[in-house]
Amino acid sequence: xxxDETLPVRSSNDIVVVRQMVRASAVQLGFNLxxxxxxxxxxxxxxxxxxxxxxxxxxxxxxxxxxxxxxxxLTFEDKGPxxxxxxxxxxxxxxxxxxxxxxLSGAKRLSNEFAIESRPGEGTRVTITRWK
Amino acid sequence: MERIPxxxxxxxxxxxxxxxxxxxxxxxxxxxxxxxxxxxxxRGVLIDISSLEVVDSFIGxxxxxxxxxxxxxxxxxxxxxxxxxxxxxxVELGLSLDGVRTSLNVDKGMELLRTALANGDGHHDDxx
Numbered sequence: 001x002x003x004d005e006t007l008p009v010r011s012s013n014d015i016v017v018v019r020q021m022v023r024a025s026a027v028q029l030g031f032n033l034x035x036x037x038x039x040x041x042x043x044x045x046x047x048x049x050x051x052x053x054x055x056x057x058x059x060x061x062x063x064x065x066x067x068x069x070x071x072x073x074l075t076f077e078d079k080g081p082x083x084x085x086x087x088x089x090x091x092x093x094x095x096x097x098x099x100x101x102x103x104l105s106g107a108k109r110l111s112n113e114f115a116i117e118s119r120p121g122e123g124t125r126v127t128i129t130r131w132k
Numbered sequence: 133m134e135r136i137p138x139x140x141x142x143x144x145x146x147x148x149x150x151x152x153x154x155x156x157x158x159x160x161x162x163x164x165x166x167x168x169x170x171x172x173x174x175r176g177v178l179i180d181i182s183s184l185e186v187v188d189s190f191i192g193x194x195x196x197x198x199x200x201x202x203x204x205x206x207x208x209x210x211x212x213x214x215x216x217x218x219x220x221x222x223v224e225l226g227l228s229l230d231g232v233r234t235s236l237n238v239d240k241g242m243e244l245l246r247t248a249l250a251n252g253d254g255h256h257d258d259x260x
Binding site: 012013015016019020023033034036037038040041044045048092099100102103105106109110 | 188190192216220224
């Protein structure tokens with residue numbers, strides 16, 4: 001069984017749909033409740049960032065199978081203004097949007113693997129993976 | 133418009149969040165509760181989150197805001213029923229819900245509110 005879905009991330013309702021999709025995928029792959037909760041929460045943070053800072057984009061939900069391991073990979077991509085200083089954006093409490101500044105750093109802590117690519121003026125792509 | 137119901141019981145307001153809230157619904161709840169505290173002269177707010185499978189930083193901020201606004205309006209807030217998986221995730225996310233009282237269930241939450249009011253925690257005698 002392979003999961004590979006791409007969902008729009010444009011409205012606050014889309015965040016709910018992404019959460020539900022990620023939850024269903026994590027359940028299907030056999031993640032336990034705490035692991036499910038962590039990846040769904042990370043997805044919620046990143047989806048909101050995609051809207052608030054990227055002006056909307058897409059979320060891709062993929063199942064992974066590598067060397068007998070099962071994982072769930074989430075990719076959030078936008079064509080927004082990009083992040084000028086990624087290191088700063090990853091700091092707890094740093095925000096340009098009036099939030100708590102925990103979205104990016106929190107999502108990183110809730111994942112096993114975290115990657116961010118961003119170019120000013122071109123957009124941002126954040127990829128997180130959680131292994132079972 | 134979609135709304136989360138707020139029940140009044142004596143001097144307390146009770147809210148049970150039973151749906152996966154989108155952000156606008158969370159903001160509406162925050163506004164509604166603040167208004168009801170004043171209108172109903174409530175002294176305590178109990179928020180049951182036992183149905184919530186996820187509390188992200190947005191919902192966490194909303195809960196903190198409600199508690200802060202309630203405090204300014206002379207009411208206590210207690211959040212009850214947080215699921216263990218949610219608690220573990222919240223801490224790892226970096227949210228500690230400082231300034232928010234929590235209880236394991238509704239019974240304990242009501243007890244906490246009553247005790248807080250009886251002891252006048254943070255309150256002056258008033259004539260409401």
